[in-house]
Amino acid sequence: MNLGWSVLEALRENPEVLKDSLRKRYMPTDLVDKAIELDIKWRERITELNRLREKRNEVNRLIPRIPPEERGKLIEEAKDLGRKVKELEEEVKKLDEERNKILASLPSIVHESVPEGPDETYNVPVRFWGKPKVPRSKLESFKRETEGFQVEFELLDWEPKGHADELELILKMGDTYKAAQLSGSRFFYLFKDIVWLEQALVMFALDVISKKGFIPVIPPYMLRQDYYLGVTDLETFKDSIYKIEGEDLYLIATSEHPLIAMHAGDTFVEEELPRLYVGVSPCFRKEAGTHGKDTKGIFRVHQFYKVEQIVFSKPEESWEWHERLIENAEEIYQALEIPYRIVNIAAGDLGASAAKKYDLEAWFPAQGRYRELVSCSNCVDWQSYRLKIKLDRKGRREFVHTLNSTALATTRTICAIIENHQREDGSVRVPRVLRKYLELFDSAPKDEIVPLEEKLIKD
RNA sequence: GCCGGGGUGCCCUAGCCCGGAAGGGGGCUGGCCUGGAGAGCCAGUGGCCCAUUGGGCCGCGUGGGUUCAAAUCCCACCCCCGGCGCCA
Numbered sequence: 001m002n003l004g005w006s007v008l009e010a011l012r013e014n015p016e017v018l019k020d021s022l023r024k025r026y027m028p029t030d031l032v033d034k035a036i037e038l039d040i041k042w043r044e045r046i047t048e049l050n051r052l053r054e055k056r057n058e059v060n061r062l063i064p065r066i067p068p069e070e071r072g073k074l075i076e077e078a079k080d081l082g083r084k085v086k087e088l089e090e091e092v093k094k095l096d097e098e099r100n101k102i103l104a105s106l107p108s109i110v111h112e113s114v115p116e117g118p119d120e121t122y123n124v125p126v127r128f129w130g131k132p133k134v135p136r137s138k139l140e141s142f143k144r145e146t147e148g149f150q151v152e153f154e155l156l157d158w159e160p161k162g163h164a165d166e167l168e169l170i171l172k173m174g175d176t177y178k179a180a181q182l183s184g185s186r187f188f189y190l191f192k193d194i195v196w197l198e199q200a201l202v203m204f205a206l207d208v209i210s211k212k213g214f215i216p217v218i219p220p221y222m223l224r225q226d227y228y229l230g231v232t233d234l235e236t237f238k239d240s241i242y243k244i245e246g247e248d249l250y251l252i253a254t255s256e257h258p259l260i261a262m263h264a265g266d267t268f269v270e271e272e273l274p275r276l277y278v279g280v281s282p283c284f285r286k287e288a289g290t291h292g293k294d295t296k297g298i299f300r301v302h303q304f305y306k307v308e309q310i311v312f313s314k315p316e317e318s319w320e321w322h323e324r325l326i327e328n329a330e331e332i333y334q335a336l337e338i339p340y341r342i343v344n345i346a347a348g349d350l351g352a353s354a355a356k357k358y359d360l361e362a363w364f365p366a367q368g369r370y371r372e373l374v375s376c377s378n379c380v381d382w383q384s385y386r387l388k389i390k391l392d393r394k395g396r397r398e399f400v401h402t403l404n405s406t407a408l409a410t411t412r413t414i415c416a417i418i419e420n421h422q423r424e425d426g427s428v429r430v431p432r433v434l435r436k437y438l439e440l441f442d443s444a445p446k447d448e449i450v451p452l453e454e455k456l457i458k459d
Numbered sequence: 460g461c462c463g464g465g466g467u468g469c470c471c472u473a474g475c476c477c478g479g480a481a482g483g484g485g486g487c488u489g490g491c492c493u494g495g496a497g498a499g500c501c502a503g504u505g506g507c508c509c510a511u512u513g514g515g516c517c518g519c520g521u522g523g524g525u526u527c528a529a530a531u532c533c534c535a536c537c538c539c540c541g542g543c544g545c546c547a
Contacts, residue, residue, distance in 0.1 A: 047508055050516040057480085057516090060528050064479045071527080078527035248537095267469070269487085392469090392487090392504090 005385035005399060007106050011035055021109040024347035026118040031102050038099040045095060049088045056081040107233070107352035108382040111319075114356050115346045122346035123359070125149065129330065130339025130363070133420065135159050138368025145370055146341075160422045162366040163415035164297025167194070170426045171418075172452040174298060177459070185295065186287060186302045188411075191456055196444035197417070197430070198305065198410045200437035205307035205408035206280060207437075208332055214278035214309060219258035221281060222249040227261040230386040233352035239288045255279030256404040259310045264387040268312070268400060273391065274321065275312040278407065281305070297415065299371070304411040311403040314391060315381070318401035322378040325405035326358045329374045332408055335433040338416050339363040341370050353379045360406075362416040373412045376405035426451050 010018040015036060019029040059078045063071055115124040128151045134142045135156045142153065160166075167174040173194040179187035190198065210216050228237060228250050242251040252258055259279045268275070283306050294300035309328060311321045326342060333340050345357040360374035381399035384390070391398045421429040428449040430438065438444040 043508065046516085050508060053516060054514095056527090061480065063527060075527045082527070 006109060006381050008103065010109060011039065017109060018106070021107075024110050024114070024116050025107060025350065026348040027107070031105070035099060035102040035106070038095055038102065042092065042095040042099055045088065045092045049085070049092050052081065052085050052088060056085055105234075107350070108355040108380055110347045110350065111356040111378070113344070114350070115344055117346035118348035120346065120349045123343045123349065124346070126342045126344050126358075128339075128341045129334060130337070132339040132363040133160070133365045135365060135368070138365065141368035156365065158424045160366045160419055161426070162297070163299065163364070163418045166418045166422060166426070166428070167297060170451050171428065171449060172455045173449070175457060176297065178457055186300065188298045188301060190298075192452070193445040193449040194414060196438055196441060197414060197434070197449070200434040200444070201408055201410055201413055202280060202305055202307060203437045204434055205332055206278060208335070209278040209307065209309055209328060209407045212276075212328065214276040217255070217259060217262075217277050217279045219252070219255050219262065219279055219281055221252050223252060223258055223261060224248050225250060227264060227387070228257065230264060231257045231260045231353070231383050236351060240285045242284050242286055251284035252281060253285050254283050254306060255281035255308045256310060259308065260383050260402050260404070261387060263312060263389045265389070267390040267392050267397070269392050270314065273312060273314050273400065274317065277310040279308040279310060283409075298411040299415050301411055304409055306409040307407040309405045309407050312389065313401045313403065315398060315401050318378050318380060318403060321403050322356065322358070322376065325403055326360065326376040329360050329376060329405055329407060333360060333362065333373070336413070336417065336431045338420050340373070351377070353377070353382045355380045355382070362420070364416065364419050366419050373409065373416060374406040378403050
């Protein structure tokens with residue numbers, strides 16, 4: 001039976017494809033040759049080992065059938081074969097471990113439509129939506145960010161405040177300084193209207209996505225390491241995952257992780273796919289190696305809430321689902337009236353698990369830049385191979401494809417709303433689509449968020 | 460945290476005391492049978508390696524150990540369930 005992971009198949013049948021993919025990612029290709037060499041050697045040795053074990057088993061089965069007094073010679077032979085088997089087993093085990101270590105480090109084969117390039121400067125915008133507000137001072141930057149596209153915009157004669165200053169100094173509804181004192185940088189307090197706004201955003205996104213047939217899920221917020229390494233590569237794991245001291249438990253960086261791992265070991269039949277889920281959970285991220293980036297405000301923080309779309313699909317349908325997921329996210333940001341663009345992420349900027357990734361980047365008027373709010377990835381069979389999530393097709397087994405896409409991450413969306421819907425007087429307009437969810441609460445804002453007179457906590 | 464029970468193929472279960480090729484049931488898939496359906500019967504239903512048909516190996520929570528031979532005996536660990544305690 002040919003149960004193949006695409007990367008392993010390529011390794012044996014078409015290593016050039018694998019090397020091309022690595023080159024596109026700006027990664028070394030010598031590992032492929034090493035892996036091929038180890039794989040060939042491993043297959044040689046395991047065949048040899050199997051033959052040796054067969055012989056040993058034959059002798060062992062013979063022993064109980066002859067009279068005890070005649071067994072001595074055969075027992076000696078069996079002992080000898082046993083020793084040889086043990087030796088060879090150790091060698092095979094070593095080879096297997098070495099091979100698997102390399103295999104586990106190999107990333108997904110990138111899709112042909114992924115742009116080449118070593119880093120995010122090679123990401124390719126594919127479409128723009130909305131009419132961005134552009135302060136005069138950011139016009140240059142806007143032109144650069146929209147190069148090659150005709151994007152209609154609204155020129156502002158005033159300077160909107162950056163989301164961080166607007167939130168903390170103008171609205172006075174956030175405090176990262178007090179939070180830093182107690183918990184460290186990249187933590188925050190949010191107050192009053194922003195709290196309601198966050199709740200409404202979560203409900204709204206959950207509402208939109210669940211209506212499309214995605215099953216709502218609240219997952220465990222911690223996972224064991226074994227399962228964690230089934231959904232993410234070691235690099236990401238080290239840089240972003242918090243560990244619970246003294247236990248084999250890790251705080252989730254996104255509900256994608258427990259939602260994908262939810263089907264570890266499962267075998268689907270065709271009729272059961274696609275499986276659609278919408279996860280809601282807090283996300284915890286160490287943000288190691290991002291010192292100095294986005295240090296103000298709540299754009300880049302250690303914890304936030306996120307509504308996440310997850311799809312388990314048949315292999316031949318995953319690319320179609322990839323498009324659908326990003327469209328779902330677009331629907332949400334269109335409803336929130338936030339101008340954005342979709343970018344196709346360059347191969348060199350892709351995580352190991354993803355074969356292709358779109359980001360939805362919202363326009364930030366005060367920064368004069370498009371910034372990432374949504375990531376939408378097709379992980380093909382990278383995660384399902386590790387977690388053994390299969391599709392049983394009349395006896396033939398394949399690995400399912402897994403996809404994930406942000407529907408809405410609260411903190412970044414709040415930042416985008418605060419900058420895009422900011423008025424000259426410092427108030428912030430609330431997108432009409434949230435009204436329904438705010439209506440439920442008497443003290444929630446309805447049409448606009450108005451600055452507080454005084455700060456709630458002392459400096 | 461303490462005490463007890465348990466982990467066998469997709470699911471359930473026998474085997475464990477007393478070591479000698481993992482048996483039964485269910486589900487699913489295919490075939491036979493049928494006017495059709497059902498029942499019945501047969502086969503398949505974990506992973507890996509070699510190969511043209513086919514053959515072999517591994518696998519009974521994990522890792523060690525004893526033995527010619529381990530699901531079975533020994534040691535360590537992990538996980539799940541129940542009870543008690545603690546607790547929002």
